Amino acid sequence: MGVMDIIRARRTIRFYEQRAIPVNDLRELVEAARLAPSGGNVQPLEYVVVHDEEVVSQTFPTLAWAGNVAPRRNPPEGKRPVAYVIVLINREVRSSGGEHDAAAAIENLLLAAWEKGIGGCWIGSVDRDEVRRILGIPDHRHIDSVVSLGYPAEQPVAEDTSESVAYYLDDGDTLHIPKRRLADILHENRYGTAARGG
């Protein structure tokens, strides 16, 4: 699979098979994150990989899932994440900002995961105080995001749209992810000039 194939195929996964991800694979996902672009190459990010069953289950209630279709994509028992990567911004390295770095790193991580058959969900709705307490994260580490991970137990589909971008579940419980059409968002050379051909 080339990069573009992985980019096209990747979808956010919120339901997971209950089998462990090899720890070396989890470490390799952080390796993919580590190598992402960084503003000024300052590299303020740190990562906590959570794979211990007890810590995984303690982390679960700190997260909010798929507001648009809630509660139908809250993972029930038997479909919950088997691991997490918590992405931190070290405020001793970068006193403000760093969120762009985190975003680039997380996307790298999600694409590397997909290549290994692992699905993930980038989660911004996090009870950060609770995560800090559970994982013992020190004060000068900002909790940017949590990425939940596991082998997919759902198959969401993306579809182009010029209408609503609200994701939805169909009658068969498949999650549909509308994506804005390229022709609606691409300008060439000057704003307002539609792309042609190709």
Ligand SMILES: Cc1cc2nc3c(=O)[nH]c(=O)nc-3n(C[C@H](O)[C@H](O)[C@H](O)COP(=O)(O)O)c2cc1C
């Ligand atoms: C910054 C950011 C925050 C997100 N936060 C959450 C979240 O808190 N809970 C959740 O279930 N999904 C969250 N998502 C996942 C999005 O809902 C998902 O990426 C979007 O619906 C598009 O689906 P796709 O990733 O399959 O293309 C977040 C995504 C991003 C980029």
